[in-house]
Amino acid sequence: MKLTLKIWRQKNAADKGGFVTYVAEHVSKDMSFLEMLDVLNDQLTEKGEDPVHFDHDCREGICGMCSLYINGKPHGPLQTTTCQLHMRSFSDGETITIEPWRAKAFPVVKDLVVNRSAFDRIIQAGGYVSVNTGGVPDANEIPIPKTVADLAMDAAQCIGCGACVAACKNASAMLFTSAKVSQLALLPQGQVERKTRAEKMVAQMDAEGFGACTNTGACEAECPKGISITNIARMNREYFSAVVSSENM
């Protein structure tokens, strides 16, 4: 395959940045998207040019580190992570536009790398259980219905990649935050800090400068882990019931 790549290059956070066009030749359709970029970077390095910076880690679709807004969609044309996207999803001669996630709360570090520590700070605001939950309990010692445990596990599948923010027309982080609120609100261990958690995580989400939700459903459609927007409705319930009943002024 021969491809034309329109890639966003930006030296640092202060740089204005712009697109640079590269031609990638002899691309195998069995390569992953990141491997295709690896080959491009090898060629750039050999020519003495600065390679294209992009985030990646596990390359198994479980860490959430890879990003990239490919041809107008987060993680490209499939509902998966970029590392699990293969070049067979593209056709020979195609022009592929690659941009970083665009959000005020995700500033560009360099090229396609954005700083997603805003997500870490939302977790730090309340996405944890600080009470002592003891060692590994015996089976069925903590009573929790299977259906509820499943909902919590569904929410816990979020890998924090930020595709929801990237896909949202408002750069809203509600799908991420709601998954993190839900996974603990549904479980007995999460009850102690339930109200404070909802209040603090929503406040931090707002402080980071993410947008509000318009319920377009774009986040759910693009989430590589299939996190449902029913979590957003749950977060809204959690938040509204917390603010009217908690002891926090």
Add this chain to the structure above:
Amino acid sequence: MTWVTKTLNSTLGRKLIMALTGLFLILFLTGHVSGNLLLFKGDGGQAFNMYAKFMTTNPAVKLLSYLTYISVIGHIIYSILLTRHNASARPVSYSTSKGGTNSSWNSRNMGILGTIILIFLVVHLQGFWAEMHWGEVPTISYDGENYKNLYLIVSEAFKQEWLVALYVAAMIFLGFHLSHGFSSAFQTLGLSHKKYSPAIEWIGRIYCVIVPATFASMPLYIYFSSL
């Protein structure tokens, strides 16, 4: 800041106001369309004029109308606040974005649809509501009691093709606005449940067609029966 103002200034609080005012306006539309069905009665407007007098003089209706004004203004103000906030959340936009592959056009353009509806609302209120309240409306007498003949104003107005076209077009935009707004309001309130959400979405899909279509049929009926 107290906890109340803090909550109402949060993104979720602002969304809550959008949802509550939106739902109240949906209730208003339901009442408005039901009452206006009297235009079809074919009694020369007697029932409609008596209804119009009741709606402008009854104290309970007055209270509801103030709530409607507050809802309209609140819905507009908070939509501006949210739109500005949302625009600031993405200072650099994408060069290519395929929103159409993951969401509906109307869900992404509620602000545009709302603005068009607002422009229509100004024309609509100026033509009928302001006329009824402060205009020189001829009176008509039924059983010795005088009524403002709003039916005459309405039936004369809808003899103009451009106004009929404007009303029909505005109702199409209203339908698109409601097709997202109806179920979206429930989602914002957190009212999402696998037992009830399918019903809410189903009712929303019917509502966004039936109500605007019924509204649009009124100027069309008056126009074609005047020919």
